[in-house]
Amino acid sequence: MDPSPTTAAQLSFDELGSPLRETTFVVVDLETTGGRADEDAITEIGAVKVRGGEVVGEFATLVDPGRGIPPTIVALTGITQAMVADAPTMDTVLPAFLEFAAGAVLVAHNAGFDVTFLRAACERLGYPWPKPPVLCTVRLARRVLTRDEAPSCKLSALARLFRAGTEPVHRALADARATVDVLHGLLERVGPLGVHSLEELLAFLPEVTPAQRRKRELAAHLPNSPGVYLFRGPREEVLYVGTASDLRRRVRQYFTASEGRRRVREMVGIAERVDAVECAHALEAEVRELRLLAAHQPRYNRRSKFPHRAWWVVLTDEAFPRLSVVRAPRPTALGPFSSRNAATEAVEALQDVVPVRRCTTRISARRPDGRPCALAELGRCGAPCAGRQSVEEYSPAVRLLADLLAGRSDEPLVRLRRQVEHLAEAERFEDASARRDRLVGLLRALTRGQRLAAVAAxxxxxxxxxxxxxxxxxxxxxxxxxxxxxxxxxxxxxxxxxxxxxxxxxxxxxxxxxxxxxxxxxxxxxxxxxxxxxxxxxxxGEPWREPARGAAAWQDWLDRATAGAAGYAAAD
Known part of the structure; x- marks a missing residue:
């Protein structure tokens, strides 16, 4: 028989995590033009920031949705088209709200609705979703209150139950204020059940079964120090590997509702033991994690698939070298690339400006007996296969590529940039954009490769x-x-x-x-x-140095080129 919340093992005093009395909550409510975040828009945001039972700030504004408000919504909220005509748009309101809510637990009544609209606004306007802890007062009420006490968990019903100081009226700030009183009433109910920290509160919600909650004992032996943890299954197999600055606290979070990843929650259900490797500091923990991922390839780590797979671009060792994508690098190579396609794009970018052959035929320096291909007829290859180009005549292109890979010259990069500029001047913007993106990809690969090689040397x-x-x-x-x-x-x-x-x-x-x-x-x-x-x-022991003519010298151009679609036109 599963233990009730009152008999489940409680956190000790030093494991309480974030005490509720010290936790900042931002209680938010939205009014919208409808119920679909992908089609409708926000018309009003109201939020109240509370800490230790006291209100420390409020945020309220109408929002111009950029579209009409349906009559049924006007009748429900009282927000008319005229009221939002002069209101700020979401691109102005959203960053202000994100700053107001930064670092706090986001609370809402039926939180899924409000969070879905806020995440959609972030995605639409290019802001990263900050991934705050989210608490839904509807779910908490259903967990705490009996049906006799609360036949309905609507905000209006709970506001009456807890004698809220503000009546919810389908206006954002008023509803947020009412939700604050409901939240405080619910928190008073969970205290006697042994819920005193944010971590315990999130674990108390229905998504965590009593069986899962019991598994937090798997973390009881772990130290409060940095290191690497390994979840093991019934056959001692490693299921998952991670790092933490506080091993015990981090592992305990896997047994709470704050862990929302479906695959990870499935893994926790299978796990029977958690091992740990204490580390001196975060760098050692990160490195040990990488090595353990490579050694065990645990199926629940997305990064564990093919951890050492990499592709490189090299010059072949023959009389008329060409660029080739390989798995085993040579002392001078471009890479590493995570995919063959990325490496191939780098090869194509270089072939556009350096006249090295593209065919894969092995050509004899003494008796070339091939036939010129179409590229030779177009003047894009010297046709060494047909004897039209000697080893000496072909070698400048090879030296140019070798110098680029070694960081001794950036001439191919200069040529690629000129191509982009000429296409832009000719108003062939799509072609210019494609060439710019190809140059950006090549620069990133060169920069990363040369910087890593400098450390490894x-x-x-x-x-x-x-x-x-x-x-x-x-x-x-x-x-x-x-x-x-x-x-x-x-x-x-x-x-x-x-x-x-x-x-x-x-x-x-x-x-x-x-x-x-x-x-x-x-x-x-x-x-x-x-x-x-x-x-x-x-x-x-030896100087740590990067090449003076390496790709890192192009960082300013790269920053401008990636800042916007027009960056390439001004970069020189």
């Missing part, structure tokens, strides 16, 4: 970051891989810790390719940590 470096408490987070990096991680707490001299980390660090033998055999994802995580403001290089 360093045999050893030691870096430190402040831990925020007067100490230092330390990392030993060898050929782009994390070889050791540690901390020097406040008051502990850091250099002896550095010496000990170097002495015990993992031995890393460099492999082939620009990344010396290191996984691209790991090098990217390490580099991101190294370049964050505040990180200091303590020791570096």
């Amino acid at each position: 360093v045999p050893e470096l030691v870096a430190a970051r402040p831990d925020g408490e007067g100490g230092w987070e330390l990392a030993v990096v060898r050929h782009g891989r994390l070889a050791a991680a540690g901390v020097a707490r406040r008051g502990v001299p850091p250099m002896p810790v550095v010496d000990a980390l170097q002495a015990g660090a993992e031995t890393v033998l460099p492999g082939d390719g620009p990344l010396r055999g290191a996984p691209a994802d790991e090098v990217a995580v390490v580099r991101r940590w190294l370049v964050r403001p505040g990180t200091r290089l303590v020791r570096c």
Whole structure:
């Protein structure tokens, strides 16, 4: 028999999470032109911010929906077309509301309706949905109140039950104020049931079954420290891998209603044990997560599919080299690319401006016996297959590509940019946009590849970051891989810790390719940590340098080109 909420295990004092009395709620209500977020629009937003039972702010405005308001809606809300004629539009109201609600728990009566409209507005106007915790007072009321107390969970009925100070009248701010009183009344009911924190409140909602709630005991042995956690199934198989700055708190969240991912909730239902690997700091946790994903490929991690699959663009080793997409990189290669299509697009972009052959036939330098193709007739290939071009005559194009890949020259990029400019000047805007996007993709691949290769080229470096408490987070990096991680707490001299980390660090033998055999994802995580403001290089065996003529020098152009559709016209 499943335990009731009053007999279920409660969080200990140090695990309470976010106490309800310290949680900020933004209670919101919307009026709209109808019930479909993909067809209708918001006409009014009202919101009340409360904390510790006190109102700390209000937000209210009419909104011009940009369309007519149906007579039935006018009759229900009293909001007429004349009232919204001079009101601000949603592109003005939405950022102000998002700022007002930032960092708070979003509360609404029938929250699915309001959240759907707000998310649709964010998507339409290009704002990322902030993914706040959402609390629905309808669902909470159905969980707390008996049918005898509340035969109906309509806002008007609950407002009368809890003697709300404001009567709901289908106007946004008035309804939001009434919902605040309903929320406070419901929170008073859940306190005696052992619900004192936000995490417990979200877990109390119907989506979490008593059986799921019991599973939070799987996290009881976990420490409140950073690290990696592994959910294991009935056959000891790894189901899911994740990282956390606080292992116990993060894992407990999987057993609450705040976890809404269907696949993950399915995984939690299967899991029988949670293992953890404590880490010195967040960098070590991220790297260990990547390595565990590669080792176990857990089926509930989306990132675990083909973790090391990558594609590279190389120059073939023959008398008349060509660009080829391969899986095994050479010392000078362009990549890595996550898909063959992306690598192929980079090849096509380079072939547009560098006259290297596109055929896959192996051509003899002594006796070429092929026939010219259509590209040769169009003047886009020198036809070395037919003996029209010698190795010496073909070699400048090869050197140009080799210099680009090595970061010694950016001439092919300059040629691609000129193509974009000429097409724009000729008012061939669609062609210019397509060429611009191709150049942007090539630049991003070159920039990422050259930056990662620069880190992987360093045999050893030691870096430190402040831990925020007067100490230092330390990392030993060898050929782009994390070889050791540690901390020097406040008051502990850091250099002896550095010496000990170097002495015990993992031995890393460099492999082939620009990344010396290191996984691209790991090098990217390490580099991101190294370049964050505040990180200091303590020791570096060889200079960490990036090519002066590399793609990173094009960052200003890239920023302008991606800022808008017209960016390419002004970039020079």
